[in-house]
């Protein structure tokens with residue numbers, strides 16, 4: 001087992017739903033807000049849907065185009081769901097906000113466990129970012145203005161992107177600083193504890209996979225500023241995971257900020273990206289030099 005936890009406690013700590021009444025309330029919000037953003041974008045022709053970044057039919061990106069001005073900057077969102085739930089269809093809730101602030105907004109779709117292993121999922125996301133970088137000019141944004149955000153498992157995947165040697169994925173990367181900023185919300189950065197829990201059933205993580213895919217174990221090759229956040233209403237393990245990653249990056253001299261958001265849980269905290277007045281959105285806009 002892990003540290004002093006018994007199985008029941010460890011599983012509760014790694015079940016974000018243990019801090020709230022009904023997970024469906026929040027999943028339904030993801031669904032309705034994402035549908036609204038998607039339908040609006042279709043109506044005003046500001047959506048390039050289902051852009052394919054690979055051979056697998058899951059390897060798709062929805063790209064939302066700026067609707068008010070155009071600063072040629074791109075925010076990429078990687079959804080959460082323990083690498084086994086959710087898709088791009090529930091993950092475009094913040095698109096309209098970014099579009100209205102002159103930005104491009106991309107939502108990455110990737111395969112889910114058990115259809116794909118965690119290592120394959122990480123590879124897909126790397127190829128998705130590389131595809132966006134390589135096609136920036138044709139798509140309309142600046143290849144040197146790519147930013148990332150992610151929630152939960154998406155926070156983990158965003159951090160994995162900073163441990164990428166981009167020359168393995170793109171032809172013309174002059175430096176490895178392909179991503180210019182990251183917003184990682186309620187992520188898991190050490191996979192060791194979840195390997196003991198029910199979460200690992202579809203994942204079947206091996207020891208090598210845990211080591212390789214735990215951002216806390218490996219050094220960053222893409223050293224951009226990182227904004228961290230977690231909700232007040234989250235378990236102590238989720239809070240500790242972020243604190244440890246924050247410490248590691250700050251010791252490595254990386255520009256970091258972190259906030260525990262009052263009155264937010266694991267699921268509604270990320271909805272703050274759709275609210276231009278929230279702390280989280282302010283941090284991201286500041287990172288993108290919009291404010």
Ligand SMILES: N[C@@H](CC(=O)c1ccccc1NC=O)C(=O)O
Nearest residue numbers: 015016017018080081082085152
């Ligand atoms: N068994 C997990 C479920 C979970 O984390 C989850 C389920 C559906 C969609 C997203 C999820 N998690 C993170 O975004 C829990 O108890 O919270």
